[in-house]
Amino acid sequence: MPKGDASKGEIKTPSCRFCHGSNGIAPQPSYPNLAGQQPQYLYDAMLAYTNDMRKGPMASMMKGQLQNLSTQDLADIAAYYSEMK
Amino acid sequence: MPKGDASKGEIKTPSCRFCHGSNGIAPQPSYPNLAGQQPQYLYDAMLAYTNDMRKGPMASMMKGQLQNLSTQDLADIAAYYSEMK
Numbered sequence: 687m688p689k690g691d692a693s694k695g696e697i698k699t700p701s702c703r704f705c706h707g708s709n710g711i712a713p714q715p716s717y718p719n720l721a722g723q724q725p726q727y728l729y730d731a732m733l734a735y736t737n738d739m740r741k742g743p744m745a746s747m748m749k750g751q752l753q754n755l756s757t758q759d760l761a762d763i764a765a766y767y768s769e770m771k
Numbered sequence: 772m773p774k775g776d777a778s779k780g781e782i783k784t785p786s787c788r789f790c791h792g793s794n795g796i797a798p799q800p801s802y803p804n805l806a807g808q809q810p811q812y813l814y815d816a817m818l819a820y821t822n823d824m825r826k827g828p829m830a831s832m833m834k835g836q837l838q839n840l841s842t843q844d845l846a847d848i849a850a851y852y853s854e855m856k
Binding site: 712714715716717718719722723724725726730734739740741742 | 797799800801802803804807808809810811812815816819824825826827830
C-alpha cells in the first residue's frame with residue numbers, strides 16, 4: 687500500500703460521505719463506519735471491490751465508485767478515514 | 772437479522788479476539804477493528820463470508836470460523852462488538 691495522505695484523501699471522497707457519514711459514522715445500519723478503521727484494512731477492502739473479490743448488493747455500487755481511482759488515491763482515502771476520531 | 776444479545780455474543784467469540792482484539796481494536800493493520808461498528812453491517816459481513824460472497828486470503832479462514840454458527844449466533848456476536856466502546 688502506498689503511503690496515504692489524509693488531507694488529499696478528504697478531497698478525493700466527495701461521494702463517500704453520503705453512505706459513510708461526513709464524520710465516518712454511517713447514517714445507515716447496513717453501511718460500515720469508517721472512522722478510526724485500520725488503514726490497511728480499508729485499502730484492502732476497497733481493492734477487493736475493484737477486483738471483484740466482494741459480491742452482493744453493495745459490491746457493484748462500490749466498484750463503480752472506486753474503479754477509476756489509483757492505488758495512491760485509495761491509500762489517501764484510507765488515511766483520511768482512519769485518522770478520523 | 773435476529774435481535775442480538777451482546778452478553779451471549781461475548782461467550783460465542785472465543786477465537787475472534789485473536790485477530791480483532793479483546794477490545795475490538797485489531798492488533799494487525801490488515802484486520803478490521805470491530806468495536807462500535809454498525810451491527811447490521813457486521814452481521815451482513817459475517818453472512819457474506821459464510822455465503823462465499825467474499826474472496827481473498829482471509830475469506831476461507833473467516834468462513835471456517837463462522838459457517839457452523841446460527842444466524843442468532845451471528846446477531847449476538849454483532850451486538851457484542853457493536854456495543855464495545
